[in-house]
Amino acid sequence: MAEGTYIGGFTDHHVHLQLVDPLRLEDSLLGRVLDLGSDPAQISRFARVVAERFGDEPGGVAISYAGAFLTPPGGYPSDRAWAPEGSVREVGTLAEAATAIAEMKAAGASVIKIASNSTAGPVFSDEMIDGIARTADRLGLPVVAHAEGPGEAQRMPGLGVRALAHAPFSERLSDAEVSRQAGRIAWISTLAIHDGDAREIAIDNVRRFHAHGGTIRYGTDMGNGDLPVDLNPAEIAALREAGVRGAALIRALAPTAASVERRFLLPAQDADPFETVPAVPVRPPSAG
Template sequence: MLEVHRVPGGFVTGGFTDHHVHLQLVDAAALAGSVLGRVIDLGGNPEVLAVAASREQDESGVEIAFAGAFLTPPGGYPSDRAWAPAGSVREIADADAAARAIAEMKDAGAGCIKIASNSTAGPVFSDDLFREIVALSAANGLPVVAHAEGPGEAQRVVRLGATMLAHAPFTERLTESEIDLQAESAEWVSTLAIHGDGAYEIAVDNVRRFYAAGGTVLYGTDMGNGPTPPDLNPHEIAALREAGIDGEDLLRALDPVPGAPCLFIPGESFDPLLARPLTPADLEA
């Protein structure tokens, strides 16, 4: 349920959620001054992230959830990327290796499992092993979030059991039937603003139709991928609005953290770009 309260002069709500960040690639301490109340790390060293989650909760009040390491086939994305921090990738050759990696992520405190399925940058899991990883994750109470990139990959990973895409599909324009199946089966994290012109236009068009079909779109920026701020990203908000998501639906995508409200949005309409930390003066009539 969306927690937004009307007060004199504006609205009060919880801190927003960025559903796709990489805390090891940004200055996580800067989150303390942001309007974010929760961030979800989708690929990093699980030991480092467990420490960061405890520290930031105590020091800044920002809730940190994480997937832990990317699970990828031997030689798969992003195992060869210089930006990938040490310990942030597990190369999985078979079901036994997958079981060990999933147990490791769960023990570290992960709330989901991240699978990389990028056919443009190396091998991807076979259908059988992907299904096995999904089943092992489910047995541990962990949903699967997939990085899907390459022709047909977004459709394939959802068909095989991923319940969230870490990026709105940007490789190709999905057909209407594919959009309908996605809307029934998976949530999409937006990450629209990271793309250049061609991929951006494809992703925005896919999101527009997915949202119109009843699909759930969650605000996420891939924080750490390029010069993304450790705060609300106005470029991502503008992209979501271009895709037709605004007003209360935009706030729903921002997924305010339940509990004590901590943001004030002045004005007569829900504009998250005007949000700022709540002060006692904001509650005075």
């Protein structure tokens, strides 16, 4: 019998299922994904189709989602060719935002995604972000922000945003800022989508954020280029480079509840199971 620990599938906290074939998730090491930007009608349909393929079984892949990006008129990613129709809602007032948030909630969203990319167009004011976060909170929907450009990541913790969709990569945050963020907001990693200076900045920020006790969540931005529809070895390697290893890495991957049909074995011989051997899917021996 193989020695190790059986756990459930892993969680990717940042995917875009309209940009991949979601049925490929069935053969992956993932047990849950969080879609952070899709047409609400399409992503809710994907979630139903995938759920129906497993019926009442505890295995399979659970799909959670935000629905459409909320962004100011003309804001990112409203002008991007890769953004599917319906995946972006441009809102200019808090009343418009509240209507969009209620629509996402009705479509089954569990979070709200806002875009705040000052390198690619206008961004929401502090007052607007705070209002969106308060409105979403009343409906039980935490806000996740795409924060890009100088000063954007620094704005988010004080405005009610619960998580950054990407570990900050536009600039190196000061040690004081990293410490402040560590106690107030989670970062979704997405380190492997970067190269050059952006990668070095993001890894340095994550290394210090993790050292201060900050919450890191594994996420890949699946759909952004040719990324695996599965656990991403490049993202695991980048997290390890940033010092997120062993038990901390398992926490970042947030394993889902294990089932007989969908369990994975972490080899007992490795202090960090991802250092040399990936988790492998297995059917554990039955009791007795």
